[in-house]
Amino acid sequence: MKPGSGYMAKLIRRFLGVDLFRISSLNAVSVFFRLIFSYATNKAVVMWLGPAGTALTEQLRNLVQGVQGVSTLGIGEAITRYTSLYRKRDKRLKAFLKRSGRLILYISIVLGLVIFFGAAPLSRMLFKTDEYVFVLRMVGLFTPVYAYQMLLNAMLNGLEQYKKIVYINIIFHAVGFLAMVMFILWRHMEGALLAVALTPVLAFLFSAVVLEPKDLRLLAAPLSNGAKGMNAFGKRIWPFIGMALTSAISIPLFTIMLRNNIIGYYGAKGMVYAGYWDAIRKISAFYFMFITPVFAMHYFPRISRLSDPRDWRREMMAMLKYLYPLFMGGFVLIYLLRRWITLFIFSGEYLPVNDLYGWQLTADAIRLLSLLLAYRMWAKGMTVRFVFAELSYWVFYLSLAHFFLQVRGLTGVMEALVWANAYYLILMLIYFGNLLKK
Numbered sequence: 001m002k003p004g005s006g007y008m009a010k011l012i013r014r015f016l017g018v019d020l021f022r023i024s025s026l027n028a029v030s031v032f033f034r035l036i037f038s039y040a041t042n043k044a045v046v047m048w049l050g051p052a053g054t055a056l057t058e059q060l061r062n063l064v065q066g067v068q069g070v071s072t073l074g075i076g077e078a079i080t081r082y083t084s085l086y087r088k089r090d091k092r093l094k095a096f097l098k099r100s101g102r103l104i105l106y107i108s109i110v111l112g113l114v115i116f117f118g119a120a121p122l123s124r125m126l127f128k129t130d131e132y133v134f135v136l137r138m139v140g141l142f143t144p145v146y147a148y149q150m151l152l153n154a155m156l157n158g159l160e161q162y163k164k165i166v167y168i169n170i171i172f173h174a175v176g177f178l179a180m181v182m183f184i185l186w187r188h189m190e191g192a193l194l195a196v197a198l199t200p201v202l203a204f205l206f207s208a209v210v211l212e213p214k215d216l217r218l219l220a221a222p223l224s225n226g227a228k229g230m231n232a233f234g235k236r237i238w239p240f241i242g243m244a245l246t247s248a249i250s251i252p253l254f255t256i257m258l259r260n261n262i263i264g265y266y267g268a269k270g271m272v273y274a275g276y277w278d279a280i281r282k283i284s285a286f287y288f289m290f291i292t293p294v295f296a297m298h299y300f301p302r303i304s305r306l307s308d309p310r311d312w313r314r315e316m317m318a319m320l321k322y323l324y325p326l327f328m329g330g331f332v333l334i335y336l337l338r339r340w341i342t343l344f345i346f347s348g349e350y351l352p353v354n355d356l357y358g359w360q361l362t363a364d365a366i367r368l369l370s371l372l373l374a375y376r377m378w379a380k381g382m383t384v385r386f387v388f389a390e391l392s393y394w395v396f397y398l399s400l401a402h403f404f405l406q407v408r409g410l411t412g413v414m415e416a417l418v419w420a421n422a423y424y425l426i427l428m429l430i431y432f433g434n435l436l437k438k
Helices: 005-015 018-071 076-086 090-117 119-127 133-141 143-158 162-210 213-219 233-305 309-336 338-345 348-379 383-408 410-436
Strands: none
Touching: 018 090, 018 119, 018 133, 018 143, 018 162, 018 233, 018 338, 018 348, 076 090, 076 143, 076 233, 090 119, 090 133, 090 143, 090 213, 119 133, 133 143, 133 162, 143 162, 143 213, 233 309, 233 338, 233 348, 233 383, 233 410, 309 338, 309 348, 309 410, 338 348, 348 383, 348 410, 383 410
């Protein structure tokens, strides 16, 4: 059966199914508020701190993301999966959350202590100054809270408490905006960094208003005694740990390294040019808010259930034939409106970013093609392939970006992104090319 109008009709019916429609509608609400508050938060940074503020806040945000990923071992997907599996078996669920939550708690405490006592050298590495040591000590102090916030989201997702997840996301971004404005007015640049460090903590505390007593009891499970009957725990989640932890560490780490290269190359204006680079990345993140749910809520769950490679190929070709052209049409529109988009999201100070749109959109177009193939690694637990692909991609990208930066400046970094994404696509074709022929 080839992907045609009949298959497309079935695809649409799946999108319009009651459960998926409900999830998609709730996700649309979440994305709407996330866009509004993210835009407002970004505008506050742009208006008061400029491109240098964008670079510094993104530098810390990458660190916080890395801390969250490492402290939770990147097992959010595993917690979601097994919470869903055990949600009607109360004892089994509590046992699982005890073991996984306790592991997360121990690791987050150790990691927090490392950051707290290593704040001075870490500040010099991230910000080229000792001025923000206090901020990093706050990050170390609250690392267990960051980890618990991710545990809460993964648990609620597994319990299919989608309304609560939406409410918590809205609270998170609303608190982030208010904290950013108040802290910038209070402490300027240091205040902006404090807002990044404290937003997950404040949001976690405010999230309690949407939780029921049974949710709080499950969240407290790691603090209770005993965790019997979970001897297979490690075997079940190691594939998730291997893949998720690789991404959780490599993405923020290599992003920080690349940003530091840009800052070092441009010297006194390094923070400004790093701000331009972060600006085009932020624009990409904005439009991926609409693209990612299609993969996460339709494509990934669908191919996870398919055992026949021919069914996977049909699903992928349907996405490629019917949805990919829509995404490309959106990319063309973004490119044509790039000047107005830059002025709307940022300010006239960021107009040099207009020269980077073509490279970013080209790289993202290639990235979408590779994602259609790469999601199979997640769906089928291909840990070794995933780890090699992820690490080799970042090493290739960082090496190429360092070389092109010396020759073409910031444009060279963007060109390196295109070539790196092309490399990843070729690697996926090597991995799965034989399945595409069947």
